[in-house]
Amino acid sequence: AQSVTQLDSQVPVFEEAPVELRCNYSSSVSVYLFWYVQYPNQGLQLLLKYLSGSTLVKGINGFEAEFNKSQTSFHLRKPSVHISDTAEYFCAVSDQGAQKLVFGQGTRLTINP
Amino acid sequence: DAGVIQSPRHEVTEMGQEVTLRCKPISGHNSLFWYRQTMMRGLELLIYFNNNVPIDDSGMPEDRFSAKMPNASFSTLKIQPSEPRDSAVYFCASTSGLSEAFFGQGTRLTVV
Numbered sequence: 524a525q526s527v528t529q530l531d532s533q534v535p536v537f538e539e540a541p542v543e544l545r546c547n548y549s550s551s552v553s554v555y556l557f558w559y560v561q562y563p564n565q566g567l568q569l570l571l572k573y574l575s576g577s578t579l580v581k582g583i584n585g586f587e588a589e590f591n592k593s594q595t596s597f598h599l600r601k602p603s604v605h606i607s608d609t610a611e612y613f614c615a616v617s618d619q620g621a622q623k624l625v626f627g628q629g630t631r632l633t634i635n636p
Numbered sequence: 637d638a639g640v641i642q643s644p645r646h647e648v649t650e651m652g653q654e655v656t657l658r659c660k661p662i663s664g665h666n667s668l669f670w671y672r673q674t675m676m677r678g679l680e681l682l683i684y685f686n687n688n689v690p691i692d693d694s695g696m697p698e699d700r701f702s703a704k705m706p707n708a709s710f711s712t713l714k715i716q717p718s719e720p721r722d723s724a725v726y727f728c729a730s731t732s733g734l735s736e737a738f739f740g741q742g743t744r745l746t747v748v
Contacts, residue, residue, distance in 0.1 A: 557736055566727060566739040574735065613679060622667050622733045623692060628678040 525550040525616045529627035536604055537635050544599040544630045546588075546614030556597040557615040557624075558588055567613060573597065584608065609634045642728050642740035649747055654716040657743045660709055661730030669737060670703055670713050671727040679727075685711065686733075718747045 530545040548554065555574050559567040571582025578590040588599045597614060614627040641660040649655050661668050669684040683693040685705045693703070700719070705711040715722055725744050731737040 559739075566741045567729075568739070569736045572736050617737075622686065622731065623681070623684060624669060624729070624731070624737050625681060626671075626679040 525554060525618055525623070525625045527614050527616050527625055527627035529614050529630050531630050532628065533631045533633065535633045535635060538606055539603050541602050542600065542604050542608075542632065544612050544614075544632065546597045546599065546627060548595050548597065548614070548616045550595075550616060550618065553619045555617045555619055556588075556590060557617075558582065558586070558597070558599050559613045559615060559626075560584075561611045561613065561629075563610075570599070570612070604632075604634050606634050606636065608632060640728055640730050640738050640740035642726075642743050644743060645741060646744045647746070649718055649745075651719055651747055652717045653747075654714065655718045655722075655745060655747075657713040657726050657728075657745070659711045659713070659728030659740060661711070661728070662738055663709065665730035665732050665738075666708070667731045667733055667737075668705060668711050669729045669731075670711070671729065673725045673727060673742070674723075682713070715745075718745075720747045723747050 526549050528547045536542050557572045558570040560570050561567045571580045573580050573590045581587045586601050611629045611631050613629050617624045643658045667686050670682040673679045682695045683703045688705045703713045723746050725742045727742045729737040729739045
């Protein structure tokens with residue numbers, strides 16, 4: 524079975540500063556990896572995904588993530604954040620065969636002016 | 637496509653009543669998921685279907701919860717009888733299995 528650990532429940536940063544949201548997963552099989560964002564009172568929308576190929580994945584709103592198989596990590600980064608990035612961010616993993624999608628606990632990103 | 641459609645968006649009910657949440661997945665998607673989101677427990681997978689068949693319902697909290705998918709374009713999650721601790725936002729998501737899952741806007745359930 525897969526599992527996901529998001530190491531930080533809350534991350535406060537100043538506007539225009541860089542940010543990294545950490546995600547580690549465990550699985551005995553090959554996986555797909557995802558980052559989703561949830562704005563207040565809304566559903567989840569996809570930021571980026573790793574299915575195969577290049578380990579550096581670029582997503583929407585200037586975010587990127589790097590898949591590191593040896594460290595079983597998929598950390599999310601942005602070089603310069605904006606107030607509008609304030610949201611909750613979820614890392615997720617799915618078994619390539621079974622399609623079961625499992626989420627981490629989420630990281631609340633707060634941007635201070 | 638209009639995306640994953642959930643109804644109702646908000647539901648307030650009294651303890652003991654039956655509650656039915658509805659989901660219409662994206663056309664052509666063959667997997668459907670029901671999640672529950674609370675402050676305490678985060679986003680929990682309750683059950684998922686593949687080709688209308690329940691594959692894993694290990695996340696369903698207890699017998700008061702049941703889910704059905706009678707055809708490829710419709711699913712329900714039923715709680716009977718409802719309890720205050722069932723108050724949460726319930727999300728439905730669908731995927732073709734080749735890429736990401738798409739989420740509905742959720743149903744905010746309040747049981748008083």
